[in-house]
Amino acid sequence: MNPALLALGATVLTGALAVGGAHLYASGRARGRTLADRLSGDATDPLAARTGRARPFAGVDRRLRRTRLGRAVHLRLSATGLDLTAGEFCVYVTAALTALWLIAATSLAPFFGPIAALVGVWGAAIFLNWQRQKRIEAFITQLPDVARLLANATAAGLALRTALAMAAEELEAPAGEELARVADQLTLGRSVDDALDELAERLPSRELIVLVTTLVLANKAGGSVVGSLRNLTRTLEDRKETRREVRTMLSEVNATAFTVPLLGLGSLVLVNSSNEGALARVTGSPLGQGLVLLALGLYTVGFFVIRRLGKIDV
Template sequence: MADLQAFLTPGVATIAIALLAAFSFGGILYALFEPQLSGRAAREKRMQAVASRNITIDAARLARDGDRRRKSVQDQLKEFEAREKKKQHRATHLSLDQRLDQAGLSWSKRGFIVFSVICALVLALTGLLLSGSLIVTGGLMFVGAFGVPRFYLARRRKKRIAAFLNELPNAVDVIVRGTKAGLPLGECIQIVAAEAREPIKSEFRRIVESQAMGITLAEAIAKLPSRMPVAEANFLAIVVMIQSQSGGSLSEALGNLSKVLRERKAMKGKIVAMSQEAKSSAAIIGSLPFLVVGVLSLTSPSYMMLLFSDPIGNVIVVGSGLWMLTGILIMKKMIAFDF
C-alpha cells in the first residue's frame, strides 16, 4: 500500500488523468464520427434512398394496377348496363313463350290458345244462361278469351318471381359458405340446384345444364336475368362476371351481395306494410258496387233484372262496368310501388 502511494505521485497522477481523459474523448469522437469515417452512414443513406424509391415504385405500380382494374370494372359495368338496357327494351315486348317460361308453365302457344278458347266458351255459356242477353254474353266471351288467361298468366309469373326473390338470398348464402370452405363456384351452384326450393332450384339447374353444354359459368349466369327480369338477378350476374374477368375474393363479393339482397327484401317488406292501408281502402271501394248489386239481386231480383233484360239496362251495365274498370285501374296504379 505504501509502494502504491509512493508510485502515485502528483505528476504521475496528472499524467494518468490526462491519458484517461484523452482516451475518453477519443472514444466519444470515434463513436460520433465512426459511421462517417467507415462509410456506413453513406451506405445506410443509399439503402434508405433505394428502399424509399422501391416503395414509391411499388406504390405507383399498385396505383396503376388499381386504376387499371377500376377502369376495367367500369368498362365491364358500362357494357353490362348497355346489354341490360337492350334486354329491358326487349322485355317490354316479351313473346308469349317467354311469358309462359317466366311463369313456370310448360304450355305451348297452342295450349295457351286452347285454354283461352275454353275460358271464353265457359263464360259465354254462363252469361247466356243467366242473362239471355247477347251483349252480356259477348262481353263475357271477350273477358274469357283475353282477360282471364292473361290475368292467370300474369299472376303466375308474379308469384314465381316473388318466390325467386324470397329464396335468392338463401341460395347466395349457400354459395358464400361453399366458396369460403374452398369449393369452386360451379359445385356450389350444383348444390343449390339440388337442394334449394323452387323456382331457385329449376333456374340454377338450367345454369348447370348450360355449363355442361360447354357455356362458361359467367355466360350461363348472365342469362338468368332474361328468365327472371329482376334487379337482384342482375346483381348476381354482374358480381360473377366481374369476378371471373377481374379476379378478387368471390366469397367477400357474394357476401356483400347477400347483405344487399336481404336489405332490399326488408325494405320491400316495410313498403308493403306501409302501403297496406291504401290497398285495403282501394279493395273496399272497388268491391262495394259488386256487393251492392249482389245484395239487391237477392232482396229485389225484379228490380235488378231490368238491367239485364232491358236494352237500356244493358247499356247502363256496360257503361258502369267500364267506369268501374277505369277506377279500379287508376287506384291500382296509385297504390303500385316499383321496388
C-alpha cells in the same frame, strides 16, 4: 344377267336406303328438338318422362310454339313455374272464355257475352302475372341463401359453374329449380353470361340483376367474388325485411282494388235478378250500351288508379 332381277334388286336397295334415311332424319330431328327444348329451359315434363304418358294437347302446343303468341305464352309460363304447356294453357283459357261468354249472355244479357270474354282474357293475363310475381317474390326471399352458398363455394376454391350446380342441389324451389336450369344450360355448352342473363330476364328483379351482374363481372374479370357476395348477402337480407313490411302495409290497398270491380258486377247481378230482363232492355239501345261501356271503363280506371297508388318500388 336378267334385267328384271337387276331392276328389282335396285328397287329394293333404293327403298331400303330411303327407309333408313327417313329414319335417320326423323331421329336426328327429334334429338335436335329435344336439345333445343333443353337449351330454352323447356325440357319434356319430368312426370311424363318418368311415366311415359304424353302431355295432352301436344299437337296444339307444337303448332302454337311456332307463333309469336305461343312463344310469349311459353316464356310467361316458364317464369311462373306452373306445370302447364303453352298449348294446354291456351286450350283451358279458350274453354273458360267460352263458358264465361255463355254464362254472361244467359244470366245478364247477350251484350255482356263478348265483354265477359275480354275480361276473361284480361284475367288470364293477370293470373300469369300474379303467378310470375309470386315466384319472383319467393326467389327474392331465397337470394340471400343463394349468395351465401355461392360465396362459400367460391371461397372453397370451386369454379362458378360448380358452385351454381351445388347451390341448385342445396336449395328448394323455386331457387333450386331455376339454378338447376342454369346448370343444365352450362352443361350443354352455354356460356355463364348467357345463362345468367336469361335467368334475370325470366325472373326480373333488382336484387337478381345485382347478383347476376356481380357474378358476370367476376367471371369476366377473373377476380375474387367472395367479398362482394358476402356484402351482397347482408344487403339482400335487409331488403327482404323491408319488402315484407311494405307488402304487409299495402295488403289492404290491393284488396280494395279488386273489391271495387266485384261490387260493380254484384250490382249488375242484383239489378237483373230483382227485375227480370232489365239489363237486356238497357243494352237494347245504343245509348244504353254506351252507358254500360262507360261504367265499365270507369271501374277499370278505378282499379288501375288504386293499384298504382298502392304500388311502391322497393
